[in-house]
Amino acid sequence: MKKLLFCGGFFLSMSLLLAQNVQIIKKKELLELLKPNENQVYVYNFWASWCAPCVKELPIFKQTAEKFGNQVKVVLISLDFAEELEKAKKILQKKEINFSSYLLDETKYNTWIDDVEPRWQGAIPMTIVQKGKKRIFINEELTWEQLEKHISSLLK
């Protein structure tokens, strides 16, 4: 009986661990996430479930987490509408992505796009690779080779 309970508990906690945790955030939390850190390389990706090239490139961020481990922090920010959170979750689940992931619930776009990146007009996919004050801004779909090159240039 104890064993059974243990097994059940184990599977329950495993499934909770694997379940998609997408945190809904506002502008304030987003800007907090984007704060530069001199000792850490960050990869921020802005995507949405309705954006085909975004969904297509998601696996390269999983690959980043796998290859670089603690050297690089990957932060995914979905721009799906908050009521479509489940759509975003499903895609992440399908792509087996289970690291820090957010959904920005701010649809007055003009009030925060410039605060994220003045060069950005708001089109997605958009990726930022950042270490301290060094920032690489990429406003198109990336290949793994391109992303890896950008990350390596900041890891040096």
Next chain:
Amino acid sequence: MNKFFVSVLLFVLAVIFVSNKPAGDGYKPGDKARDFSLKNIDGKMVSLATLPEATKGAIVIFTCNHCPFSKMYEDRIIALDAKYKPKGYPVVAINPNDPARVPDDSFEKMIERAKEKGFTFPYLIDETQEIAKTYGATNTPHVFVLEKQGKDFIVRYIGAIDDNAKDASQVKERYVEQAVDNLLAGKKVSKAQVKAIGCTIKWKQS
């Protein structure tokens, strides 16, 4: 001699300044917009200069078939044309996407989509992507409101159509309408640039 050096220096500075302006930087409000000659869905070439309704200006919208944010705005783009074409500001829609990357944005599919939705305005294909690049369009949808001054078209507004992509009934600020209304009233455009989420333009991959 001194004068000579000063003028050489000025010349060099001017050259540096001009060549430092990054290519493809795009237009800012106040810039003169170049005209174009692009193929419409009816097979005819359309340019601003020969568009009969563009008596006061034009609402140039880079948009496409496939992008969900473009689709959300289709009806609102038709409404803009209905409201402002009679006032001298017709809509001119331009699809800048490379159909090799997005088959849904091919010329044939543009014809289909325009028929389905009953577009009342030209829907042009920017095959070389030169116009989108010159204008500095990066998104779909991406609006450029142009005011006609003599033979020139001057950029007066760049950006989003309004402040609520998801729900037209919840819109509080209609940026394009405000801009054109300002121009029609002979006023300065109050908000000349407004950003919004959209799809990236699918550039040709060489």
